[in-house]
Amino acid sequence: MKKLDWYILKKILVTFVFVVGxxxxxxxxxxxxxxxxxxIKNELSSDLIWDYYLSFIPYIASxxxxxxxxxxxxxxxxxxxxxxEIVAILASGISFRRMLFPYFIAxxxxxxxxxxxxxxxxxxxxxFRLEFEMRYLKDPFYNTDKHIHIKIxxxxxxxxxxYMYRYDVRRDVGSSVTLETIHGTQLVEKVTARQIDWDTxxxxxxxxxxxREIKDFKEVITEGEELDTLLxxxxxxxxxxxxxxxxxxxxxxxxHIKLQKxxxxxxxxxxxxxxxxxxxxxxxxxxxxAIGVIVSAKKSRQGTGFQIALGFVxxxxxxxxxxxxxxxxxxxxxxxxxxxxxxxxxFTGVAMFLYKTVPR
Numbered sequence: 001m002k003k004l005d006w007y008i009l010k011k012i013l014v015t016f017v018f019v020v021g022x023x024x025x026x027x028x029x030x031x032x033x034x035x036x037x038x039x040i041k042n043e044l045s046s047d048l049i050w051d052y053y054l055s056f057i058p059y060i061a062s063x064x065x066x067x068x069x070x071x072x073x074x075x076x077x078x079x080x081x082x083x084x085e086i087v088a089i090l091a092s093g094i095s096f097r098r099m100l101f102p103y104f105i106a107x108x109x110x111x112x113x114x115x116x117x118x119x120x121x122x123x124x125x126x127x128f129r130l131e132f133e134m135r136y137l138k139d140p141f142y143n144t145d146k147h148i149h150i151k152i153x154x155x156x157x158x159x160x161x162x163y164m165y166r167y168d169v170r171r172d173v174g175s176s177v178t179l180e181t182i183h184g185t186q187l188v189e190k191v192t193a194r195q196i197d198w199d200t201x202x203x204x205x206x207x208x209x210x211x212r213e214i215k216d217f218k219e220v221i222t223e224g225e226e227l228d229t230l231l232x233x234x235x236x237x238x239x240x241x242x243x244x245x246x247x248x249x250x251x252x253x254x255x256h257i258k259l260q261k262x263x264x265x266x267x268x269x270x271x272x273x274x275x276x277x278x279x280x281x282x283x284x285x286x287x288x289x290a291i292g293v294i295v296s297a298k299k300s301r302q303g304t305g306f307q308i309a310l311g312f313v314x315x316x317x318x319x320x321x322x323x324x325x326x327x328x329x330x331x332x333x334x335x336x337x338x339x340x341x342x343x344x345x346x347f348t349g350v351a352m353f354l355y356k357t358v359p360r
Contacts, residue, residue: 004089008076008102016072016110020061023068027060028053035137042136052132055125059246062122065114067315069285073103073292074311086297100293107289111282118278119250127247134240145238148174151263152232158183162231164196167238172198177206179229189213193227198235203228241267245274269336273329276340287347288318294354314350321346 032053039049080086089099146166153160158181165176174196181189194208210223248256253275260268295310321343329339 004094004099005102005105008080008099009106011076011080012072012103012106013109015076016068016106019068019072019075020064023064024057024060028057031056038137044136048132052129055129055132058117058122058125059129062114062118065110066281066284066288067319069107069110070288070292070311070315070318071308073289074296074308077293078296078308081297096297100290103289103293104286107286108282111285114285115278115282118281123247123249123252130243130247134242148238150233150237150265154262158188160232162233169235169238172235179231187214191227199228202230204231204233205229245271248274250275250278269332270330272336273326273340276329276337277326280340280344283344287344287351288315291347291351291354294351294357298357318343318347 077086086099090096147163148165148167149161149163151159152162161180161182163178163180164174167174175194177191177193177196179189179191179193180187189211191206191209191211193206193210195206197205197207199205206227206229208225209227210221213220213222245253248271253271257268257271257275260271291314292311295314296308325339325342328334328342329336
C-alpha cells in the first residue's frame with residue numbers, strides 16, 4: 001500500500017459512508033412520514049419508535065450497500081478524472097490495472113464487513129423489526145393453510161408424519177389430527193384425534209384420540225379422552241413466515257434448511273436463495289466497483305454529472321437483472337445457484353468488455 005493507494009482508499013470509504021448515511025436519512029424520513037399515523041394510533045412511545053429505527057437502519061443499509069458502493073466509486077473516480085488526476089497517475093507509469101488495487105481493497109473491506117453483518121448481526125435486529133411491524137403496522141396474521149402434512153421425525157428406519165386439517169394460531173389448536181409412524185412402505189402405528197392443543201409446558205395434548213398398532217400381524221386399538229405427546233413441532237412452525245429468512249443468522253439458516261429438507265417441505269428453495277444471495281453479495285461489490293471505475297475513469301466532456309447518471313443506469317440494469325434472476329430461482333426453472341449468480345456472471349462480462357475502453 002503506497003500513498004496513492006491510501007489516498008484512493010480513504011476517498012472511497014469516506015464517500016461510501018456519506019452516501020449510505022445520506023440515503024438512510026432520506027429513507028427514514030419518508031418511512032416515518034408514512035408510518036406516523038400508525039405510531040399515533042397505537043400510542044407508541046418515542047423510545048420504542050427509536051428502537052425500531054435502530055433495527056431498521058442496518059436493514060436498509062444492507063440493501064443499499066451494492067448500489068452505494070457503485071455510486072461512491074463512480075463519484076470519486078469521475079471527480080479524479082475531471083481534475084486530470086487519473087491522467088497524471090497513468091503518466092507516472094502506473095498501469096490502470098495497478099490503479100485498481102485500492103478499489104479492490106475497498107471492495108474486500110466493505111464486502112467482508114457486509115457479509116458478517118448480513119449473516120450474524122442484521123438478522124438479530126430483523127427479529128425485533130419484523131415483530132414490531134407485525135404487531136403495530138400490519139393486520140393480524142391468521143393461518144389459512146388447510147390439509148397440513150409434515151414429516152416431523154426420522155429415527156432408525158422409522159419415519160413420523162403428522163396431518164391436520166387446519167391449525168388455529170390464535171388458540172394454538174389443530175383439528176382432525178393424524179400421527180403416522182411408517183417403516184419403509186409399511187404403516188406401523190396410526191394415532192387419530194379430534195383435536196391437538198399446545199400446552200405451555202412444551203407438550204401437545206391429543207383430545208378424543210384413538211391409536212392403532214400392528215403387533216405380530218395383529219391390530220391393537222386403544223383410545224382415550226386425552227393423551228400427552230412430545231413432537232418435533234412447535235406453534236412457531238405454523239406462525240407467520242413472511243420474510244422469516246431475514247431473521248435467521250447463517251447458522252440458523254443452515255439448520256432450518258436441513259430441518260425443512262428432512263420434512264420434505266416445499267419452501268426449502270426460498271431459504272436456499274437467501275443463503276446463496278448472502279454469499280454472492282461480496283463478489284457483487286467487487287464487480288460493481290470495477291465497472292464503476294471503468295465507466296468513470298475517462299474524462300468526459302459532458303462532465304461528472306453525466307458519468308454519475310450513466311452509473312445510475314448501469315446500477316438500475318443490475319437491479320432489474322437481479323430481480324429477474326431471483327424470480328427464476330424461486331420458480332425453479334433453473335438451477336438455484338446458477339440463477340442467483342447470473343447477475344454476477346453477466347456483469348463480469350460487461351466489466352471485461354468495458355475494460356477495453358479504459359485509458360492506458
